[in-house]
Amino acid sequence: MILETGHPVRHFDRIDSTNLEARRLSEAGESGPLWLWADEQTLGRGRLGRNWVSAPGNLYATFLFSIGAGAEAAAQVSFVAALAVHDTVMALRPALAPQIKWPNDVLIGGAKFCGVLPEVVGNMPLRIAIGCGLNIGHAPEGTPYPVTALGQDLAIDRVLAELDRALSLRIAQWDEGRGFAAIRSAWSSRALGVGGSASATLGTRQLTGIFRGLADDGALVLEQADGTLSPIHAGEVHFAELEELRRKTR
Numbered sequence: 001m002i003l004e005t006g007h008p009v010r011h012f013d014r015i016d017s018t019n020l021e022a023r024r025l026s027e028a029g030e031s032g033p034l035w036l037w038a039d040e041q042t043l044g045r046g047r048l049g050r051n052w053v054s055a056p057g058n059l060y061a062t063f064l065f066s067i068g069a070g071a072e073a074a075a076q077v078s079f080v081a082a083l084a085v086h087d088t089v090m091a092l093r094p095a096l097a098p099q100i101k102w103p104n105d106v107l108i109g110g111a112k113f114c115g116v117l118p119e120v121v122g123n124m125p126l127r128i129a130i131g132c133g134l135n136i137g138h139a140p141e142g143t144p145y146p147v148t149a150l151g152q153d154l155a156i157d158r159v160l161a162e163l164d165r166a167l168s169l170r171i172a173q174w175d176e177g178r179g180f181a182a183i184r185s186a187w188s189s190r191a192l193g194v195g196g197s198a199s200a201t202l203g204t205r206q207l208t209g210i211f212r213g214l215a216d217d218g219a220l221v222l223e224q225a226d227g228t229l230s231p232i233h234a235g236e237v238h239f240a241e242l243e244e245l246r247r248k249t250r
């Protein structure tokens with residue numbers, strides 16, 4: 001199957017993980033651009049080493065492509081992808097009013113409906129796999145955070161086509177890092193909690209401050225009470241605005 005953008009799609013009824021397949025293909029010399037799409041994953045992977053429950057009924061897809069820029073630029077892809085997922089929901093269901101949560105979650109009414117897992121899967125040229133899991137027909141149970149789904153009436157292939165269109169436009173805008181200012185500004189205006197209070201857990205340390213936005217490398221910038229700007233690269237961050245939203249919708 002070929003999408004409107006010209007990107008080919010390899011479809012699997014069942015696979016371990018579309019990100020793992022992207023890595024295998026890259027190791028065999030494939031540099032994309034192409035999509036790997038599975039109805040079901042037996043080893044779906046999430047961020048921070050978690051698993052991603054991947055029963056049929058949702059979208060599990062990975063976009064494999066290559067860039068001329070170096071690995072520093074690859075760190076920005078997370079924001080490009082989150083924006084593309086946001087654009088996709090705005091194109092299909094604008095009333096759902098999605099919001100982005102740093103770094104690349106997209107929430108609906110404070111509940112997570114999608115996960116993005118960008119990985120560098122090869123070098124020379126640098127190959128990037130952007131794994132996207134979007135809950136469409138159902139949301140998994142037993143998650144430590146609220147979850148939701150886009151709606152059973154949406155066809156999964158339609159969501160993939162829309163995501164492909166949005167991702168292609170955002171990747172072009174990003175321009176391998178030269179357009180990151182535009183990405184950062186679009187991301188910030190759609191993100192939860194910018195300008196509000198946030199707290200981050202860094203090992204045993206807890207930092208609290210005001211979320212000032214994104215650094216060039218995608219770090220979350222937290223301004224502490226004494227004016228220090230601390231970049232947060234990874235870990236769990238809690239946003240006061242999100243806690244408040246979840247309290248109201250509980």
Ligand code: BTN
Nearest residue numbers: 017044045046047115116131133
């Ligand atoms: C997250 O934890 O938020 C990221 C989840 C990413 C899941 C997608 S589903 C398609 C692709 N294949 C995987 O194994 N993971 C990603």
